Amino acid sequence: MDVEVGGDGESPATGKCFARCLPRETSNSSFRRDFILAYKTLGVVFGGLVTSPLYVYPSMNLESPTEEDYLGIYSIMFWTLTLIGVVKYICIALNADDNGEGGTFALYSLLCKHINIGSSLQSKSVNSRTIFSYSDGAMVTETRNKLGKFLEKNIIAQRIVLFIAMSGVCMLIGDGILTPAISVLSAIEGLRGPFPSVSKVVVEGLSVAVLLALFLLQKHGTSRVSFLFSPIMGAWTFTTPIIGLYSLLKYYPSIFKALSPHYIVHFFLRNKSKGWQLLGGTILCITGAEAMFADLGHFNKRSIQMAFLLTIYPSLILTYAGQTAYLIRHLNDHSDGFYKFVPHVVYWPMFIIATLAAIVASQSLISASFSVIKQSLQLDYFPRVRIIHTSQNKEGEVYSPETNYILMVLCVLIILYFGDGKDIGNAFGVVVILVMLITTILLTIVMIIIWRTPIIIAMLYFVPFFIMEGVYTSAVFTKIPQGGWIPFVISIILASVMFSWHYGRQRKLEYEMKNKIPIDCLNELLSRPEIQRVAGICFFYNKIEDGITPLFGHYLKTMRSLHKVTIFITLRYMLVAKVDSNERIIIRKLGIDGVYECVIHCGFADSISLERDHFFTEIRDSLEQHIKMNSGEFSRHIEEENSELENAKKDGVVHVRGKANFHISKSTSLFDKILLGFYQFLHGNCRSALPNMGIPLHQRVEFGMLYET
Template identity: 45%
Template sequence: MISFYQPYRSHHQLKAGISYSYPPMETLLLAYQSLGVVYGDLGTSPVNVFSATQLTNLSEDDLIGTLSLIFWALTILVLIKYTFIVIHADDHGEGGTFALYSQLCQHINIRSKLAIQSCMKGEPDDGPVYYGGSGGQLRAKAKKFIENSPGAQNFLTFIVLLGTCMVIGDGTLTPATCVISALQGIQSVSPKITQDHVVFMSAVLLIVLFAFQHCGTNKVSFAFSPIMLLWFATNTSIGIYNIIKYHPSILRAISPHYMVKFFIRNHKTAWDLLGAVFLGITGAEAMFADLGHFNKRAIQLGFCFVVYPSLVITYAGETAYLVRYPEKITNAYYSSIPKAVYWPMFGISTLAAIVASQSMISACFSIVKQSLSLECFPRVKIVHTSSKHEGQVYCPEINYTLMVLCVGLVIGFKGGVELANAYGVVVIWVMIITTFLTALVMLLIWNTNILLILGFFLPYILIEGFFMTSLLRKIPQGGWVPFAISVILFAVMISWTYGSSKKKEYEAERKMALTELDEMLSVSYMYRTPGTCFFFTDLVNGIPPIVRHYIQHTGSIQEIMVIVTVRTVPIKTVPPEERFSVQKLGVKGAYRCLVQFGYKDSQNVGGEECVSSMIARLQEAAESSGEKQKISSATQRGVIFVVGRTILKANGQNGRFSRFTINYLYRFLQKNCRGAISTAEFPLDKTLQVGMLYEI
């Protein structure tokens, strides 16, 4: 019996690169590459933070308190939380909110109608489970509560989809904001350069960047890594120069009591400043989402030994300069650069801003790829750009959609304060969602001590909640933009998730049994057409109802009928001897075949080589020589490929939400997106598409 729930496993996995354990030299190389992609957003933060404070006449104590805020935000929220805790909550090398949700669903029986179906366990685990101690009892109660509460399951799905949409929404703002903020520095040296010129240059740079994405993360990171290394090196050098020249004792700001004194002294002003400080840590969520492009050790090495110390020294250097010249705070970064190196640093900062854009673009590709794997996003084309790393992907539809949105935001807002206010607003919500899901992973999967879980969850919820209250005031002043984009994406994802769930539910309830298929094929008026029919379906188990629909309305079926399911597994390539799994259905001339491809395999299912291999495996599964001869004879008489196309319709018994979602949103998406087996290649002259209406 073929189990369609079991993940692909073989001794070829290690050779194919599914293992995420790398030798030291390759890890260092990946760390070097990750500087060019993963840390772009974090790395260009010095351009934005002090300029975004919009505060003037700050005293020395105020500036030291601000630096203390930035230092501890970087240390607590990025270094400790993401680099050493959250990064370990990956799902087979993939990061992001979907990875956290996928892990939970592998250990919990999620059965709600809105559940992401691909994460669901194949069979419920009804066996007794012992959880020792008081902590074990809490885990057992939490697991039981979630499994028995559709509301809790729907809430999990809701926040995961919302968090994912927010990351993509912020991904449209990061390229627009980073590029235009970097180019605006040129206006300080030439009054002839207007804001319209800056907007035009930003739009051109963004178009070039998005056009470059098809080359793949591997090549992009190799091109950008030297830029980021130069960026970190030059910023660190200038930071050290400013510290020594203007205020050598500025590093005392690492003491948290300066941060506390700043809040006591400034109250609401300090609270307002949190929104600007948060700009210094946006990109942490992209670092986790980009995990599939590299590996944990590489990201940890790159951040701990290059990014983190560089950012701390750069911020300290800017603060030291502002202690001497506080009136320069509105253009802190460019003002603190020595005039002799101003133009080289302008060029480097512009290129670094482009890299910052790349970090969010690649994160969006990773998120969409995960969404497709979990069947909660309309099908789009995914191109794997690396033969070594399964997570390095490119999505042309998403790429050009992001390009249009980014260029539109640059032209629409013209680099005004609204665009700056919108930048990073939704990221805090993603961080809060990540904290919540990570705590659940720690409780239900890692079996972490309850005190450690509380030590993680409570402080981070409080800190991030405090940042969130400051960032909320930016929503009316431009922060609504990423929320609007997120709402649109959420409507798309929740519609597709709900529609896919209802479709699978319909097929599971109405799938054919072998006895029913046997009866239909045994009636006297059933005509067995000469030839072989490959009937393609994405139903993981059982015979789909569309087969019944096809037989009933044609009154015939080919001599040999093979129900084929095509699946892409997370390795580079599947060896030919392991690509096909064939099962005889027990009905005369009926078989089932599972075809597995690696992400770099050509999925030419209709090609002569693939068809010949499937026929050979069918003959191996045949029980007699006569049956083998019949398969060979039927193939010589002709082969056709039947592809099912289902249409959902919600009847009047459903509620308004269900009718609107299914009849309008889901059907519109289904009509305009790629088919379930769109990556497969079929000869057009031998392909038949069969439609069926699913009335739910």
């Protein structure tokens, strides 16, 4: 299904909406499904993690390393993978999903739904004392704890949380730009081993060609891509640990003694500030972990856990062990720490597999970028872009053409600007650790407010990870002059777009809530002598709950007429694949002849077309049900209403949508002039609020209105 999410004319799912219960699966079928999904996750979710051996050691810029240095570095990577990868993400973070979605903005969305923070359409409809959510169709009422009450009352704290969430989204999108660039470039660099004459220009050109092909494949959907990519990643995760095992047995069989943390202590005591700076390279061993969390909507928790614990984690431990063992015997070969440790007999097969695996690595961050953009749209924090659901049964599996092509252009520019995987690694480290630090902060808030975890236990999670990631952050900040500034520039641009859009939407919502037309006043408004009722049927798109948008008042004042049959349409998208036909349309009369309120519930895989006859039939059938429930004279009322609808349809159908802009005058503050001016630029250049529902052009009417600032 092709949908533009968020904005005028539609409303996202709120706590008031229903949830459909799916049939329960047997344990055997569930396990079989998860096992198949676990295999598919290899091709989408873990790319950045499993290809990190291609660029971790080359990114460190080691100077005269010793055996003890390599043992310390391997110990750091082992415990980083174990603590951050296994404990933080696999055991804890994957449980903090929002209707199956993961990532930093999913955590923020989860907070918005459980406490009254933010100014999105969802939070405006939430009661200030209790929150209503659905779990297997049951409504649950939750009371606030102290932290929840503090966030609700403190606007500064709310803005800090929002800023943290926005920063996480921006950094993850930056990750989606840098991961494809560094992964593919590092893999193609393998050509220069046997062929030193191959120039950097050739390597850059081949890398660009590979990335262009990858981005053009995205429109086919994650499922099709994962089916193609999973065998590639399966081959990578099977062959690299075998080579790693061969290497450690040949060069340094006692490498696993480095698992003792005392090697980390000695590493820092020996290298001091230099060892601290090298953390900027070791952090790349865990790159892709955040994408694993953000890609949760494409698969499910158990399949990701199975794939990581059974294949990815042991594969990385053995691969890094083999690399380190080789480097202990070849101390100065770290500039190409992957291809040097590959035996010559299998060099070319491994080059092919590594290149294909780098393509897969790029996929994990690209799909994660699509997910966080969709989450931002659902919360109305990002300009409307086209969101295509590429799966009929997975709500989280999406594709965004605009996002895809912007990422493609930026990836190509990164390669052409840097031309070297080592330089990109400096920028990469900044993105990797900052998004992890942001997840730690938001996840701690979720643990305390939503999971009701005791403060002491929550601190046992927060303090160790905050200190660990804080130390990593301080190290990567030294790389800012050497390319680390790139993600900050990207993040500042994205944050400006998100904040301006959010501010503009908030101001519009405040104006409309303040000036909405109450349902009770509608009869008085339409009874004015200057208002004429004309033949035909009008679908007027409305987004205000318990009232009508002030755009309708402006429409009446300007047109001085209203169709004999007027239906106020609200589109509400649900987190289910398809909505049952008897639950799809809810319609009621507004106490005035020919005037109705209609809510259309749409699943993400539903096909919407408002100009086809079966939609009109659904409207009529829903109206019949409404009359039967509210009138004792069934047949006469139904016949009259049906006759009125049929006659109005013959006289003509029109779809009316209002479009509001801000009136920026000389008295408007400079702050509003800048932010609202930028918002209007974004609003004027983004997609239409209404999805493409096949409405003929001659039936569409759009009119404008200026809101006072």
